[in-house]
Amino acid sequence: xxxxxxxxxxxxxxxxxxxxxxxxxxxxxxxxxxxxxxxxxxxxxxxxxxxxxxxxxxxxxxxxxxxxxxxxxxxxxxxxxxxxxxxxxxxxxxxxxxxxxxxxxxxxxxxxxxxxxxxxxxxxxxxxxxxxxxxxxxxxxxxxxxxxxxxxxxxxxxxxxxxxxxxxxxxxxxxxxxxxxxxxxxxxxxxxxxxxxxxxxxxxxxxxxxxxxxxxxxxxxxxxxxxxxxxxxxxxxxxxxxxxxxxxxxxxxxxxxxxxxxxxxxxxxxxxxxxxxxxxxxxxxxxxxxxxxxxxxxxxxxxxxxxxxxxxxxxxxxxxxxxxxxxxxxxxxxxxxxxxxxxxxxxxxxxxxxxxxxxxxxxxxxxxxxxxxxxxxxxxxxxxxxxxxxxxxxxxxxxxxxxx
Amino acid sequence: xxxxxxxxxxxxxxxxxxxxxxxxxxxxxxxxxxxxxxxxxxxxxxxxxxxxxxxxxxxxxxxxxxxxxxxxxxxxxxxxxxxxxxxxxxxxxxxxxxxxxxxxxxxxxxxxxxxxxxxxxxxxxxxxxxxxxxxxxxxxxxxxxxxxxxxxxxxxxxxxxxxxxxxxxxxxxxxxxxxxxxxxxxxxxxxxxxxxxxxxxxxxxxxxxxxxxxxxxxxxxxxxxxxxxxxxxxxxxxxxxxxxxxxxxxxxx
Ligand SMILES: Nc1ncnc2c1ncn2[C@@H]1O[C@H](COP(=O)(O)OP(=O)(O)O)[C@@H](O)[C@H]1O
Ligand SMILES: [Mg+2]
Numbered sequence: 001x002x003x004x005x006x007x008x009x010x011x012x013x014x015x016x017x018x019x020x021x022x023x024x025x026x027x028x029x030x031x032x033x034x035x036x037x038x039x040x041x042x043x044x045x046x047x048x049x050x051x052x053x054x055x056x057x058x059x060x061x062x063x064x065x066x067x068x069x070x071x072x073x074x075x076x077x078x079x080x081x082x083x084x085x086x087x088x089x090x091x092x093x094x095x096x097x098x099x100x101x102x103x104x105x106x107x108x109x110x111x112x113x114x115x116x117x118x119x120x121x122x123x124x125x126x127x128x129x130x131x132x133x134x135x136x137x138x139x140x141x142x143x144x145x146x147x148x149x150x151x152x153x154x155x156x157x158x159x160x161x162x163x164x165x166x167x168x169x170x171x172x173x174x175x176x177x178x179x180x181x182x183x184x185x186x187x188x189x190x191x192x193x194x195x196x197x198x199x200x201x202x203x204x205x206x207x208x209x210x211x212x213x214x215x216x217x218x219x220x221x222x223x224x225x226x227x228x229x230x231x232x233x234x235x236x237x238x239x240x241x242x243x244x245x246x247x248x249x250x251x252x253x254x255x256x257x258x259x260x261x262x263x264x265x266x267x268x269x270x271x272x273x274x275x276x277x278x279x280x281x282x283x284x285x286x287x288x289x290x291x292x293x294x295x296x297x298x299x300x301x302x303x304x305x306x307x308x309x310x311x312x313x314x315x316x317x318x319x320x321x322x323x324x325x326x327x328x329x330x331x332x333x334x335x336x337x338x339x340x341x342x343x344x345x346x347x348x349x350x351x352x353x354x355x356x357x358x359x360x361x362x363x364x365x366x367x368x369x370x371x372x373x374x375x376x377x378x379x380x381x382x383x384x385x386x387x388x389x390x391x392x393x394x395x396x397x398x399x400x401x402x403x404x
Numbered sequence: 405x406x407x408x409x410x411x412x413x414x415x416x417x418x419x420x421x422x423x424x425x426x427x428x429x430x431x432x433x434x435x436x437x438x439x440x441x442x443x444x445x446x447x448x449x450x451x452x453x454x455x456x457x458x459x460x461x462x463x464x465x466x467x468x469x470x471x472x473x474x475x476x477x478x479x480x481x482x483x484x485x486x487x488x489x490x491x492x493x494x495x496x497x498x499x500x501x502x503x504x505x506x507x508x509x510x511x512x513x514x515x516x517x518x519x520x521x522x523x524x525x526x527x528x529x530x531x532x533x534x535x536x537x538x539x540x541x542x543x544x545x546x547x548x549x550x551x552x553x554x555x556x557x558x559x560x561x562x563x564x565x566x567x568x569x570x571x572x573x574x575x576x577x578x579x580x581x582x583x584x585x586x587x588x589x590x591x592x593x594x595x596x597x598x599x600x601x602x603x604x605x606x607x608x609x610x611x612x613x614x615x616x617x618x619x620x621x622x623x624x625x626x627x628x629x630x631x632x633x634x635x636x637x638x639x640x641x642x643x644x645x646x647x648x649x650x651x652x653x654x655x656x657x
Contacts, residue, residue, distance in 0.1 A: 351459070356496040359456045360510035360566065361484035361517065370509065374500025374549070 008037035016058040017118060020151065026121025032114065039114055045238070048294040048326045049265040051114075054234055055208060058180050061122070062086060062150030071142050072171035072202065073391040078138040081127060084146055086154040088127045097135030097164075103128045107157040107186040108214055115210050115238065119184045122153035126184075129168075133161035133190065138169075138385065145174035145181050145203070155184040162190035162218075167385050169198045172211070172231065176204035181232075183211040189221035191245065196224045196383065200395060202231040205261070209235040217277075219245030226379060227254035228392070229264040230399050239268040243277035252281040253379050257399045258323070260289025267296040270310065272338075274302070278309040284376055285316045287323030298330040301338050308338040316346035317375050369400055407472040408433045409487075409574050409605035415466035417454045424450045426630035428466070430607075432574070437606045439616055441641060442627030443649040448609045449493055451627075452578045455607075456490040457483050471573060484510075485517035489572035491563040493579040493609075498550040503562070506550050507532060511569060535568040539595045556583030564595040575599070576607045581615035593618030613645035628652040 010018070014037055021030035038055060039046035062085035071080045079098060082089040094100045106120030131137050145152045160166045172181060181203065189195050201209045209232035217223055229235040241250045256264040270279050285293035297312035316325030329342035349371050357367035376396060383389045410432040417425040424447045432438050442448050454461050455468060457480035468475050475483050498506070511531075512522045523531070536546065539561045551559055560580050567575050577596065581589055596619050600606070608619055616624070616638060624640040625632045626649075633652055634640065 352496050353498050355456075355458050355480060356492070356498070357506070357510075358480035359484055359490055359492075360506075360570065361481050361514035362509050363481050363513060363517075364479070366509065366513065367481075370501055370506070371498070374498055377500035377549075 008035070010034070010037055011052065011056065013055050013058045014038055016151075020058070020061055021118065021121045024122050029117040029121030032117045036114060045113070045267055045269070045296065047296065047328060048292070049236055049263065054263060055180070057178070059149040059151050059178060062145060062152040062179075063147065065146045067146060071140050072173050072200075073140065073169065073388070075138060075140055075169065075385065075387045075391060078140040078167075078169070080140045080142065082142045082144065083127060083154050083156070084144045085150060086124060086152050088125060095137065097132040098137050098139065099130035099132070101128045101130075102126060103157060106184065107155040108184045108212055113212070113238070115182055116184075116212055119153045119155065119182045119212060122182070123155035123184060126155035126157050129156070129158045131158070131160040131164045131166045134163045135161065136165045138167045140169045140171070143170060143172050143181075143183060145179040145207070147175060147177070149177040149179055149206075151180045151182070153182040153184075155186070157186045159188050160190060160193040160195050163192045164190065165194045167196045167198075167388065169388060170200070172199070172201045172203050172209055174203050174207065177206055179203065179207040181207065181209050181211075183209075185211070185213045187213065188216040189218060189223055189248075191218045192220040193218070194222045196226075196385070198226045198228070198383065198388065198392070199237070200228040200230065200392075201235050202395070204231065205233045207232045211237040213237065213239050215239070215241040215250065217241070217243045217245060217248035217250060220247040221245060222249050224251040224382060225253060226383065226392070227266055228257070228395065229255070229266065230257040230395055233261060234263050236265040236267070239266070240271075241268070241279065242271045242273055243279060244273045246274055246276040248277045250279040251382070252279060254283045254295070255376060255379055256283075256285040256287075256293040256295065257396070258285065258287045258291040258293045259399075259402075260291055263292045263294075265294035265296075267294070268312075269298045269300065272299070272301045272305040272308040272310060275304060275306045275308070277305065280310070281312045282378065283314045284379060285314070285325050286319065286372065286375070287316070287325055288319040290320075290322040292324045292326065294326045296328040296330070297342065298332065299340055299342070301333040301335050301340060303334040305335045306337045308335060308340065310338075310340045312342040314344040315375075316344070317372065318346065318348055369397070372396075372400060406434055408469075409471055410607070411467075411469040413467045413469075415451075415454070415468065416464045417450065417461045418464060419450070419461050423464075424461075424630055425454060428631055430625065430632060432605045432607060434605060435600075435602045436622040437600065437608060437619065438623045438625060439608045439610060439621035439641060440625050440627050440632070441610055441613070441644055444611065446627050447630040448627055449578055452490055452493075452576045452609060455576055456480055456488065481513065482517070484570070484572075485514045487573035489567050489570055489575045491560075491567060491575065491577040491580050493582065495551050495554075495559040495563055497552045497554075499552050501550045503546045503548060503550050504532070507566070507569060510566070514570060531569055535565045538568065538598060539565045540591055541565050557585065557588035560584060560592055561588065561595070564592055568595065568599060572604070574605050574607070576609070578609045579611060580608070581610055581612065589615070589618060613641040616641045626652055
């Protein structure tokens with residue numbers, strides 16, 4: 001990172017953040033923002049998402065609210081929790097094998113990232129979930145920002161015990177206002193745990209959505225993530241999976257659904273810390289109108305992480321001429337016996353495929369929908385839970401139907 | 405006389421400024437099977453694409469009447485609903501689209517366009533099973549994404565199976581024999597012959613006479629340099645096989 005050797009000029013958004021951090025007693029974080037400011041394109045991990053220009057204002061901190069209703073998605077058998085403006089609401093008693101509680105303070109590992117500093121400085125009460133060893137759980141966490149335009153920093157800390165199997169779905173919704181959401185999820189997988197973690201941003205266009213997800217995988221743990229951006233005008237998810245045990249595997253996946261006027265960024269930094277781990281990061285972006293989709297993928301392979309097998313892939317589908325799909329792969333490899341790679345493709349709907357479907361009598365709009373669904377099937381098909389799979393398909397279909 | 409199923413009048417078409425079809429005239433009466441034979445590059449696939457309405461081609465002159473109706477202004481899906489089916493020389497692989505989903509969408513879209521109700525799921529399953537059995541298309545193939553990982557022969561069998569399900573009034577088969585071994589050729593031909601019912605018409609495009617031993621045509625046309633240059637009965641195909649296309653001019657392929 002380039003360090004300015006002179007004080008950066010702070011804008012209104014930064015001034016507001018500094019004041020909020022100070023009044024929360026987070027002086028160190030306030031100091032970080034004062035010195036560095038919001039990240040510009042000179043900060044590698046924000047290369048295509050210059051927050052100094054994209055985030056002009058930060059609204060006042062969200063106030064406690066207590067409206068709890070139905071979860072965003074109907075998923076049979078899921079245990080539902082809600083965070084409204086950062087406060088945790090538990091509905092009904094937790095099932096056996098799941099411990100629900102709260103912890104104070106931030107959940108993210110401190111790192112050189114302003115949004116991480118801000119979240120750690122402002123998140124007061126983090127939801128904490130413990131899935132017992134060997135248990136099987138489906139949990140849905142609705143994270144909402146309600147009321148007038150608000151800045152909300154909330155956090156969730158999840159431990160999935162050895163051999164446990166968990167599906168964790170997080171939705172981000174709220175009132176239609178110029179909110180700024182800064183969300184953190186810390187998810188640790190015990191030995192041989194199998195976890196599917198799906199996060200879906202469905203917040204309003206006026207909202208700026210930021211999420212930082214940290215994953216720690218022990219020996220033999222298997223993680224599948226699916227990050228879906230389908231709401232906020234500006235959305236950015238920063239993923240930090242760390243494979244810390246032999247035999248761990250992560251399918252890190254994500255989908256940018258971007259319409260006119262939107263900017264959607266998924267940035268991943270996967271660390272292969274020990275030998276014999278693998279990851280398969282696969283991201284897709286679909287753009288229409290004048291919009292921008294960004295996927296950055298960095299693979300870090302430690303010196304001792306021999307036999308690492310990792311391939312980063314980003315595929316873009318542009319449904320309009322004005323859209324931009326940006327990819328930045330990065331390999332940082334310190335071991336010598338590894339198979340690592342990256343690739344990216346970008347294009348429009350395939351004309352020959354479209355003609356083939358039309359020639360069978362399928363009307364154009366329906367044929368296009370079929371091809372778009374086909375494009376993302378690789379991301380949605382592996383989601384085993386039927387209700388969740390269907391809900392995801394519904395979100396994509398809904399996005400396609402709303403047009404533009 | 406009843407209206408022919410297909411009537412092509414003085415059809416000229418080009419792609420990227422290059423004229424490929426140079427005045428095609430062809431009439432196929434109801435129930436007849438016509439073969440078009442011609443060397444590679446003579447414009448046979450172009451004719452099939454122009455019939456089906458592929459966007460890349462510009463028709464500069466002429467008419468195409470399907471059951472008496474001019475289809476040149478129609479979109480490809482409308483032509484299909486009007487009774488046209490093209491079995492592709494190179495069927496397209498579409499990852500992520502399940503074959504069954506595709507078949508159901510195609511059948512129901514055509515029914516809807518014709519003002520008929522949707523096929524119930526049991527009726528659909530029955531129809532697929534029946535058509536599949538005849539063409540050795542097993543359920544494992546149907547579970548795969550459309551044409552993805554199909555062998556050459558599997559793709560061609562799947563095309564004919566689609567034709568059996570969609571029941572067109574005019575089927576255009578573009579080099580359905582290419583890439584088939586003799587066993588697959590027999591399966592495919594049997595499937596095609598089963599769809600000859602005295603009403604349905606077919607245009608069978610091929611490079612080799614071999615296919616026409618199995619699907620015996622009523623009329624054979626020789627295609628050269630973008631037009632039909634000679635027509636005759638099935639013996640014309642044998643003559644071509646013996647003598648080659650050299651007598652018909654045009655550039656050597
Ligand atoms: N997309 C295209 N652009 C330019 N020329 C084309 C294109 N497709 C086909 N052609 C040309 O049109 C001619 C006829 O091709 P085609 O119809 O495929 O012949 P056939 O099916 O008889 O082998 C060939 O010379 C071919 O090179
Ligand atoms: Mg051809």
